[in-house]
Amino acid sequence: MLAVEAVGHKITTVEGLNNAPIQKSFVENWGFQCGYCTSGFLMVCHALAQHYPDADDYIIEEWLQSNLCRCTSYAEIKEAVSKGLTMVGGK
Numbered sequence: 001m002l003a004v005e006a007v008g009h010k011i012t013t014v015e016g017l018n019n020a021p022i023q024k025s026f027v028e029n030w031g032f033q034c035g036y037c038t039s040g041f042l043m044v045c046h047a048l049a050q051h052y053p054d055a056d057d058y059i060i061e062e063w064l065q066s067n068l069c070r071c072t073s074y075a076e077i078k079e080a081v082s083k084g085l086t087m088v089g090g091k
C-alpha cells in the first residue's frame with residue numbers, strides 16, 4: 001500500500017512485536033534462519049493470530065503463502081505459528 005493510504009491509521013512495525021507471543025514462538029521453534037524473510041513472517045503471523053487465533057493447518061498454510069523463505073523448511077515456520085497461536089489462547 002502507499003504510505004499516503006496509511007495517514008490517520010495506527011502502524012505496527014516488526015519492532016512493535018518485541019516480546020509478542022508469535023516472536024517468542026519463532027525463536028523457540030526455529031522458525032527463522034538468516035532473518036531475511038522473518039520480519040514479514042512475523043508481521044503476517046501476528047495478524048493471523050489476531051484474526052484467526054484458532055486457525056487450523058489449512059488457514060496457516062494459506063496465510064504463509066504470501067511470504068517466501070529460502071533458508072528453512074516451512075515445517076519449522078508452521079510449527080512456530082501453531083505454537084504461537086496456542087500462546088495467545090487459540091487452538
Ligand code: FES
Pocket residue numbers: 032033034035036037038068069070071072
Ligand atoms: S530465514 Fe532466510 S529467507 Fe527465510
